Amino acid sequence: MVVPCDLATSTTHLAEISHCTTRTNHRTRRLTVNSSWNSDSGQARVTHRVANLDQKWREYQGIKNWEGLLDPLDDGLRREILRYGDFVEAAYRSFEFDTSSPDYATCKFTEKTMLDRCGLGESGYKVTKNLHATCGVELPGWIDRMPSWTSTNSSWIGYVAVCNDDEEIARLGRRDVVIAYRGTATCLEWIENLRVTLTSLPDDVTPEKKRAMVQKGFLSMYTSASNTCPSLQDMVKEEISRIIETYRDEPLSVTITGHSLGAALATLTAYDITSTIKHSPMVTVVSFGGPRVGNRNFRSQLESSGTQVLRIVNSTDVITKVPGLLVNGSNNVTKRGVGLQGWLQKKIDETDWLRYADVGKELRLSSDASPYLTKSDFATCHDLKTYLHLVDGYVSSSCPFRTTAKRLLSGTKHEKQQLLVR
DSSP states (O other), X not given: OEEEOOOOTTSXXXXXXXXXXXXXXXXXXXXXXXXXXXXXXXXXXXXXXXXXXXXXXXXXXXXXXXXXXXXXXXXXXXXXXXXXXXXXXXXXXXXXXXXXXXXXXXXXXXXXTXXXXXXXTTSSEEEEEEXXXXXXXXXOGGGGGSOGGXXXXXXXXXXXXXXXXXXXXXXXXXXXXXXXXXXXXXXXXXXXXXXXXXXXXXXXOSOGGGOOEEEHHHHHHHXXXXXXXXXXXXXXXXXXXXXXXXXXXXXXXXXXXEETHHHXXXXXXXXXXXXXXXXXXXXXXXXXXXXXXXXXXHXXXXXXXXXXXXXXXXXXXXXXXXXXXXXXSTTSOOSOOSHHHHHHHHHHHTOGGGOOBOOSEEEEEOGGGOTTOOOOOHHHHHOHHHHHHHHHHOOBXXXXXXXXXXXXXXXXXXXXXXXXXX
């Protein structure tokens, strides 16, 4: 049974109070739910448009670290988060998952038709660059006896899109550039995910104790190249440099968004842009269900570079808690204690490859808050559609879900099959 939250009437979200829900000990009803994607019409069911953002866009992009916007969640920011989530969904929908297809691991659509085919034809954005990531894992000789798709080492990972619609630019208050990344899909990408040893960033000459370090597999996917495919790093930097030069006289922002592995790559991409590209515009990461990327020194350098990171976290999603067992961060042990806890923290501090840290500002949600989620298995908790469903429903820490949320979960057979590959 769903009952109203007991909230004070002084909340700024008065319109949501009567629609806010919590769970009781009674069994919640099982509903057939649908995603924001309508596969029949090819259009998004939920339109994420708000009035002209004017100067508000900088706050939504994190110029003030989202202070006062997350609890309660500002409605305008909610719509912006969902809007960027749609771009990540488009990356998933454009990827060829079928291992029997000769086009496996490529983009199913052309740059001109991609957003339209994914229901974002009216978004005001145009895809300007397809992006590929290459795995740097050295394969054993016996891999030749396996199906060819198991050794696919360069795959389409996402795209760059630029807002080129005058009305949308006016509404946004600037010309926005989106870099969108999908999550893990291929065998070698899974292997890269498991390479959790921390490694130094290229060209880092700082003393070892102060050196920024990141997960080896993520860095490998970002920097590796093949004979036929340049690195993701080179593709992104070349395209962003071109865009900056093209629109250098206009207000410009770069928003990098991704889910799971894509969230980790988004963080590395943002750091790379702000620390190596001269006169880079405001760079913001909006990540969904991302794992930890680096150590405390990486977090410090990321913050110093001016990168703004908003991490959307589902508290029941285990992916957001790895790699690393205990780290100094906002959601873990932050003070050294005595006894077993203190001993464990000391051992972690002495072990370089385990010393991960969370980055950025966190918007923490929970599958347990939704009356539409009755089965919190691994795949459901981590799925991008679950994240967008929870963002749409979240009001505040005291009112975690509203019944008026329009974005519901997918129930199609095909999409359920894709949950496990993300």
